Amino acid sequence: MQTVAAFTDTYLPTVNGVTYTLESWRDRWRDRGGRMDVVFPGAPDYEPGEGEYATRSVGFPFYDGFRFGLPGVPDEVRDADLVHAHTPFALGLSGLYLALRIDVPLVASYHTPTSEYADYIANGRTATAIEGVARQYERWYLNHARVVVVPSEPAREHLRGIGIDAPVSVVPNGVDTEFFGPVDGGDFRERYDLPDGPLVGYTGRHGFEKDLDEIPAAFDAADTDATLVFGGDGPARGALERMTAEYGIDARFLGFLPREDLPAFYSALDAFLFPSPVETQGLVALEANACGTPVVGVNDGALADTVVDGVTGYHFARGDTTDFADAIERTLAGRPTLSERCLDRRERMSVEHAVDRLAHVYDGL
Structure with missing residues (x-):
């Protein structure tokens, strides 16, 4: 060897x-x-x-x-x-x-x-x-x-x-599927003071090139009573905080999450939002899927392949707020079935x- x-x-x-x-x-x-x-x-x-x-x-x-x-x-x-x-x-x-x-x-x-x-x-x-x-x-x-x-x-x-x-x-x-898998997210919600009800969000580096600024507008346009949650940090965080405040969104910014908290974070989410067009794979999308959480991903770059439309989540067209909002709604509506399909693909990822x-x-x- x-x-x-x-x-x-x-x-x-x-x-x-x-x-x-x-x-x-x-x-x-x-x-x-x-x-x-x-x-x-x-x-x-x-x-x-x-x-x-x-x-x-x-x-x-x-x-x-x-x-x-x-x-x-x-x-x-x-x-x-x-x-x-x-x-x-x-x-x-x-x-x-x-x-x-x-x-x-x-x-x-x-x-x-x-x-x-x-x-x-x-x-x-x-x-x-x-x-x-x-x-x-x-x-x-x-x-x-x-x-x-x-x-x-x-x-x-x-x-x-x-x-x-x-x-x-x-x-x-x-993905380390021995580490990333579905867990009870209740303790995570309690420790981070997150409300009951659906959660959607993102974790990872907050970089401007990841188009995270598309999330607040799409979330505001979506017909949902979910709470928006951001984990991680980076140079774009300040702009995201300002945008969510301008839309009147009660967004929760959790900051850097220890690695041991990530399976619970993913498991607590009903949909992982990932608008980044610059990924070469989008590993966090696969980590979310391994925990049974579907991904709303941009139909551009590697996420066009990483997210299997209608199986592990839904795509939306880059820059199209209405399409992004619609994909959020479809993902939340189909969450139980999408979650099962995500878990069925754990071995291959x-x-x-x-x-x-x-x-x-x-x-x-």
Whole structure:
């Protein structure tokens, strides 16, 4: 069984899909008798565990709490059979350097379209220029990989569209179905002082690129007596709070949720609202489904595939408030049947299934 050196910019104890996916992959790889070491940006309050190697890092000025890893290759990972980079940036370059230095294959995971984040640091023509540079860099980096791993077919199509010539394999991130499953949400409601009755909402990073500002208008337009709940945090939270206040919505903002609370949060919801068009898979949608909660998702990007219309939730057209509101109503009306269908699909969305496919990719190298 192969020894894998994984390089990532996000391996920290935060609510981050890439972090938890990599943790799950690492643990399942160990269960198979292999070794997966993780190289990540160090943080002042995080002590690396077995098989974890921190590099020096600095704070990221555009995203509070994020650490930018400085290039580095720990001696402990120089005996790897292959390198798997989960980032194209500094630590991804370290992974590329290591792969070339010890002459082993480089696998690159594509989790996030970096060009979509240009508006975080600029606007107007400057943002357009940054987006162009980001696309060029993505092409340069990913075309150095022996194979690129993406979590969905739309992500593969996106890479083909921007000129990635390297082989691209679809390997869904997978959900830890031993952790994410239906539970009684009553205690969660009580601890967070949530009212009785239907709940709809979202948890995750509150980023402007995720179109979360479409939620208040659609919720206001929907014919429902549900309560709107947001978990998580991020730069768009202030704007969301202002918008819900303008609509007179009694929205509850819970802030960052500990990971152990997520199954109860999802289970307490009657519908998970996910308007983001920039996902490469939308892992939180699958986590919600694994807990039996249907998703109202935009019919754009990876969510066009991740949400199975009429089975695990309903789609709506991006930017169409009326369609979004209608999808919320249909999801709430069909919640019992949709929930059963979500639970029927748990095995195919599991991380074990994903690691089987990842192992097939590794074996092909």
